[in-house]
Amino acid sequence: MRRKDVVLMATVTSFEELERPTKSELRQFAELFTPLFQASGDEARRQAVAALSRSLHIPPAVAFFIASQPVSVAAPFLIGSACLTDEMLITIARTQGADHARAIVRRENLSPKVIDALVGLRHARRTAPGEPAQDASANRVAGAEPTLSVPAKLADGPEEARLAREEALRQQIKGLAAHLNRAPGDRLGLRSLTEVQEALLVRFARERDADSFATTLADTLSASRWLAERILLDVSGHQLATTLKGLAMGETEALFVLERFYTHLKDVIGDTTRGQILWESLEEDECGRHLEAWRRADRYTYAEPVTPTVAETSAPQTEKRVAGLAPRFRVAR
Template sequence: MVDRFRELEKPQGLRKKDVVLMATVTSFENVRHPRKSELRQFAELFAPLFQASSEEARRQAVAALSQNPNVPPAVALFIASQPIAIAAPFLASSPCLSDDLLIMIARTQGAAHARAIVRRQSLSPTVIDALVGLRHSLGPSRHTDERSGDISPAPEKAQQDHSEELRQRIKRLANHLHAPASDRLGMRTITPMQEALLVRFARTGEADHFCSALAEVLSASRWLAERIMLDISGRQLAVTLTGVAMPPEETVFVLKRLYPHLSETVAELTRADALLKDLDPIDCADRIETWRRADNYTYRQHTTATTASLSVSGADDLMAGLSTTRTDELSAGGASPDRRRAAIVGDDHARQVLRARQR
């Protein structure tokens, strides 16, 4: 970039201080992890060089620094306080501007700076609330008098009511997107009794009882609980216990008991702690529900088929039992052998008569 400005210096008459400013900015950009001394030196040099340079050089320098996350806070505040023609790209995209700094700039520099802040790709609920309160991004509300047809400014009370309504709506949305970890409404959550049972069975090494208790926690089949426990890495069980909001310390204890290799320490953390560190509770809860839906579909089909098979075999057994019972009753004295023989003969006679009629 310095070479580029040196090439443009002759035809466009750039001053030497413009080149020095851009050279300073370029050298600062090349340092990916600046030390405190380098940050302090850049902060001391930037303001005098910036003020002594031309407007075009200032814009180029601000555009270059708008993508740098290491800009010192003093330099960031200095740039953000410049006229909007220069500060706009920095306000709209700089990653080094904190929420407090954005709010201070919006309150002290005016509507143009606030509109530039609004164009940022992401804003925290705190900054949005402050911007709504300032009402810089909204033009003055106007209404028409129905009787005279004149356009006049809207009453101040109506503007305040609208701002308050918008502020409350933003707060509700922010609370919904950033719900606290204790908010488990609509999510499967382990009860204290179930937690105590899982810990006890893990402590005593009763894997069979642990599997039954885990199936009860998930309200799923034992087959799903067995599949989860068969993952010897322990990750599926960690996902399950995290998804049902089991406390991390209890989860680590259970994992270490059931999978001893997770007790090993690596980089000052046990493998169980490292496993839980990468898990997100919301993602784990979603994965559990996916497992449960698949288990419900598979287990229900298996149960239906088994029930149908048992029903058919049960009906056959019932009919066989009835036939046996009837034969036993006849043998035991319910009817004499002669009468049974007569009944059989009578049946043969009926069949012969039916055949004759069909001819």
């Protein structure tokens, strides 16, 4: 194994020294790299990937192979390599899961095409090995409680019956735990952020890119751009805080976002900040209800009439409807 590690690093170092590798050299590197990489240890793999993430001449097949490795190895390449095309990034995000998508979000220059793909990406909730494929949300849709596990055959005696009851009880407890400790995307029908959407919102807040933030927020809410902008225009930060808590964003990330857009929330009061006071004053369930009410009002405002008339579709009339609706978005304090 040690010998393979040395050969892998020597191969990578030799390739790095080539300023303009020829087609023959690229082909030779592609043929050598994959078997050497697979035969090497984890540390050698990480070092090789970190070194290649700075190269501008990685063959496409090798670039895709590296990007598809576990994120503990592939992260530097996903974040920094200039050899990954938009199509590769989108494919990796869709096929490799949330960890790879989060690494891609950290790239300095993401094209609108990749951003759109990441925003719209939905990571299906994976069922843990050994657990029933049907989750608590499916049971709620059916109006049932979490399902008990039924033994494959009837118990033959008192001992078998006791074991069967214990197993059924364990399954019931697991089902109740899954019901109470819901995943972020399973909050009794309330809308929640995906991991990719949260990462994008934090990224755009860090850059104070209000335009991209509003676009991502509108997509997250499945609402109009007008609603997202209306939320951001509340200079107190109260409506954005309500929105982020209603979407179940974590406190650390939410406070970072709020303080980037509304700097007065950084002000220290005693042993806390204005932002923390605002955040702790909000109840998640109530925020979720406010958010759904805003979304319904937004949907009514922008829904097309069944039989539109010229007057109904004119710009001045639309502006009147929007102006008349604005007070609905005031959050009760």
